[in-house]
Amino acid sequence: MNNNKFEVVLHNESKKIYNYLLKMLRNKEDAEDILQETFIAFHKKMNSVKESSYRSYLFRTAYNKALNFIKKRDTKNKLVTNYNEMEHFEDRPTESSENQNELINNALAQLKPNEALLIELQYYQKMSYKQIAEVLETTPSAVDSKLVRAKKKLMKIITEQKKTQENKPTIV
Amino acid sequence: MKQKNECSFEKKLNAYIAGELSETDHNEVRMHISSCHLCQNEIRELQQLDGLLGKYVEEDVPAGLHQKILNSVPITNTNLFMRKVVSFSIAASVLISFMAGIVLSNGLYADNTDSDITIGEDSLFSYFEGDYDV
Numbered sequence: 001m002n003n004n005k006f007e008v009v010l011h012n013e014s015k016k017i018y019n020y021l022l023k024m025l026r027n028k029e030d031a032e033d034i035l036q037e038t039f040i041a042f043h044k045k046m047n048s049v050k051e052s053s054y055r056s057y058l059f060r061t062a063y064n065k066a067l068n069f070i071k072k073r074d075t076k077n078k079l080v081t082n083y084n085e086m087e088h089f090e091d092r093p094t095e096s097s098e099n100q101n102e103l104i105n106n107a108l109a110q111l112k113p114n115e116a117l118l119i120e121l122q123y124y125q126k127m128s129y130k131q132i133a134e135v136l137e138t139t140p141s142a143v144d145s146k147l148v149r150a151k152k153k154l155m156k157i158i159t160e161q162k163k164t165q166e167n168k169p170t171i172v
Numbered sequence: 173m174k175q176k177n178e179c180s181f182e183k184k185l186n187a188y189i190a191g192e193l194s195e196t197d198h199n200e201v202r203m204h205i206s207s208c209h210l211c212q213n214e215i216r217e218l219q220q221l222d223g224l225l226g227k228y229v230e231e232d233v234p235a236g237l238h239q240k241i242l243n244s245v246p247i248t249n250t251n252l253f254m255r256k257v258v259s260f261s262i263a264a265s266v267l268i269s270f271m272a273g274i275v276l277s278n279g280l281y282a283d284n285t286d287s288d289i290t291i292g293e294d295s296l297f298s299y300f301e302g303d304y305d306v
Contacts, residue, residue: 104228123222
């Protein structure tokens with residue numbers, strides 16, 4: 001393994017991982033930091049990872065690192081919740097937002113991180129059940145049942161979001 | 173007992189859409205869907221979800237981040253190996269030069285000392301042979 005190969009993997013995979021992290025973390029700077037950490041970790045292990053598993057390894061690493069980051073961030077936020085409550089609320093996209101990405105991110109953010117990862121891998125990364133199972137270190141049949149549950153939940157969230165938007169009064 | 177708004181095929185629909193079923197199962201589900209309104213609705217909802225998620229526009233990795241990552245990773249094995257080879261070559265050259273210098277200077281010194289010894293030996297022999305007056 002050499003730097004050129006690492007550079008190729010970085011070039012080919014970073015956009016996918018970055019966009020996944022954006023959906024998960026909903027913050028560009030945090031996504032950049034975790035992306036960097038993910039590739040540094042990958043660089044250390046790349047000699048022991050099969051080439052066919054690079055993407056699985058990267059997603060699993062990104063997921064674990066982002067999850068740890070979220071836990072720390074949530075703990076930190078809890079300490080200042082009362083103070084910042086209004087600011088956080090204002091940060092949420094409003095009904096008038098035309099940003100589809102934000103709407104999708106909002107819906108995905110309400111799923112559990114592992115459910116959001118399942119959706120990411122199937123919808124955006126077009127991975128097969130077998131490939132997803134490799135990332136999550138589980139079986140394809142478990143992937144199927146978890147995906148079914150995650151999609152049901154996501155559809156429910158989206159329906160509720162739409163209802164909330166419809167019921168929200170318009171400010172003239 | 174299943175409720176009226178549930179269908180035993182429902183759990184297979186996700187795998188059906190994803191193309192994860194065997195050919196036999198796929199055909200079986202396809203035949204079923206054509207006559208089951210519940211599954212038809214479910215498929216429609218899944219397709220709507222597909223459509224919504226498909227509207228996500230991927231963002232590019234910020235400029236300079238690739239380079240930042242490349243700068244932050246340690247030198248790779250190949251480069252490290254090459255560096256070691258170059259370092260070793262330089263060290264070996266210096267050592268060889270140094271050794272050559274020693275050998276060469278020893279050679280010169282040896283000539284001188286030989287002559288000295290010869291002189292000494294001569295002197296010694298001369299001494300024992302009584303060439304020298306003590």
